[in-house]
Amino acid sequence: MIMRIMHKMAEDRYGASLAEAAQFFRKIALEIDQNPNDIIRYYSKLPINYLNDLCQQSCEKRVKLYEALSYGDAGVLLACPGPSLAGMMINELADSFQRDLFHKSVALYQARTFLAVTEPNCGSNINLLSTQLVKQESALGHYVLSGEKKLVGHAATGALGVVLVRTAKGPLGISAVLLMPETVNSPFVERQVLPMFGLRGAQIGRLIFKNVGLDQALILGHHRSTIERGMAALIKTFNRMRPCVGAMALGVAQAILDYIYDNKIQFSLDEARYYEKLNAKVEAVRFLLYEAALYIDQNPYDSALPSLVKTKATAVVEEISQAAFSFFGSSSMIEHPWLTKWYCDAWGFEYMEGTSHIHKKNIFYGYGKKSTYFVPSKISTP
Ligand SMILES: Cc1cc2nc3c(=O)[nH]c(=O)nc-3n(C[C@H](O)[C@H](O)[C@H](O)COP(=O)(O)OP(=O)(O)OC[C@H]3O[C@@H](n4cnc5c(N)ncnc54)[C@H](O)[C@@H]3O)c2cc1C
Numbered sequence: 101m102i103m104r105i106m107h108k109m110a111e112d113r114y115g116a117s118l119a120e121a122a123q124f125f126r127k128i129a130l131e132i133d134q135n136p137n138d139i140i141r142y143y144s145k146l147p148i149n150y151l152n153d154l155c156q157q158s159c160e161k162r163v164k165l166y167e168a169l170s171y172g173d174a175g176v177l178l179a180c181p182g183p184s185l186a187g188m189m190i191n192e193l194a195d196s197f198q199r200d201l202f203h204k205s206v207a208l209y210q211a212r213t214f215l216a217v218t219e220p221n222c223g224s225n226i227n228l229l230s231t232q233l234v235k236q237e238s239a240l241g242h243y244v245l246s247g248e249k250k251l252v253g254h255a256a257t258g259a260l261g262v263v264l265v266r267t268a269k270g271p272l273g274i275s276a277v278l279l280m281p282e283t284v285n286s287p288f289v290e291r292q293v294l295p296m297f298g299l300r301g302a303q304i305g306r307l308i309f310k311n312v313g314l315d316q317a318l319i320l321g322h323h324r325s326t327i328e329r330g331m332a333a334l335i336k337t338f339n340r341m342r343p344c345v346g347a348m349a350l351g352v353a354q355a356i357l358d359y360i361y362d363n364k365i366q367f368s369l370d371e372a373r374y375y376e377k378l379n380a381k382v383e384a385v386r387f388l389l390y391e392a393a394l395y396i397d398q399n400p401y402d403s404a405l406p407s408l409v410k411t412k413a414t415a416v417v418e419e420i421s422q423a424a425f426s427f428f429g430s431s432s433m434i435e436h437p438w439l440t441k442w443y444c445d446a447w448g449f450e451y452m453e454g455t456s457h458i459h460k461k462n463i464f465y466g467y468g469k470k471s472t473y474f475v476p477s478k479i480s481t482p
Contacts, residue, residue, distance in 0.1 A: 125172025155187030170351025179301025214261030240313030255305030404466020
């Protein structure tokens with residue numbers, strides 16, 4: 101079943117060109133949900149310029165792109181080839197050789213990419229990462245990579261990507277390495293797609309590194325000091341990514357609201373009030389999202405506001421994806437398969453880029469002492 105998008109509403113909100121890209125995402129959404137690898141068949145029709153822009157732009161522009169494309173379909177967006185989150189890490193840390201190598205390879209292989217952070221034993225807690233990069237001679241270079249990553253988008257379907265590794269004890273001992281296709285496809289790397297019931301385009305999976313030889317040239321930011329390329333650079337990158345996950349959640353929430361408006365024949369007074377309340381929540385999150393994006397472009401080390409907006413956007417999409425059923429009665433799960441799909445997708449955002457209880461810790465610290473957003477007196481005056 102192909103669902104029409106309310107052209108006018110999408111165009112007013114996102115502009116004609118993005119609304120058209122969203123329309124295409126919506127058209128192929130159910131097919132990609134069933135078989136995410138079908139995305140390759142549509143390569144020539146995908147909005148490659150927007151997919152490349154996702155990692156190149158300011159956070160302000162990026163959240164608008166993420167919201168609009170996720171309004172089309174977040175699963176399709178996650179299935180797409182392109183630099184994606186790995187590209188953001190490359191932008192932050194890579195030298196010009198690495199940058200060139202990465203972007204040329206993404207274009208050449210029409211590649212899907214991965215950014216591997218999460219591990220089976222410590223989740224996404226970077227402080228406890230145990231995937232190791234040690235200095236040791238091998239046939240392929242002066243370093244050897246070993247360890248395991250899990251729940252990583254395109255771990256098994258990406259042609260290349262970036263992996264977070266530990267090079268020494270402590271917060272300065274964290275680095276990121278670029279894995280090129282010849283390494284990813286070598287017998288020293290084991291890969292597996294894991295089953296999913298929502299956001300299936302992400303194709304999360306497992307990567308096992310069995311003493312993989314690597315050249316120093318693939319360590320991102322090897323030309324920089326350990327402080328510049330360690331935890332600080334990663335925090336900056338994560339702060340810039342989190343509003344994007346919030347934007348994806350918001351795009352889905354908006355899609356559900358528009359679907360209700362488009363498909364509900366008549367609203368009772370109570371239903372109209374409830375709908376307006378949900379709409380107001382989406383507007384409030386969008387306002388906060390734009391604030392956070394602008395703020396993080398200026399204050400990339402301050403984690404509180406990105407954490408707040410990611411937590412809020414996640415909560416709103418979860419609420420709306422459940423509330424949607426109440427507008428269509430008891431058989432709505434059968435009669436409105438889109439609502440069921442969005443309901444499954446909505447719960448994935450909580451687990452992308454850290455869960456809410458970890459973000460609430462960042463928000464607490466922001467109120468307590470660090471964030472100039474929450475504590476304006478901290479803003480330095482000239
Ligand atoms: C659709 C989807 C796509 C995903 N894509 C990717 C991807 O591309 N790459 C990737 O690496 N992962 C990816 N993930 C995995 C995701 O990032 C993690 O599962 C998520 O961040 C939750 O982390 P967690 O498992 O540590 O759970 P949490 O509930 O966040 O943490 C579990 C425990 O770990 C500890 N902990 C975690 N973080 C911290 C912290 N910052 N400080 C202190 N303690 C902490 C705490 O003890 C906590 O109780 C994806 C997940 C989904 C659903």
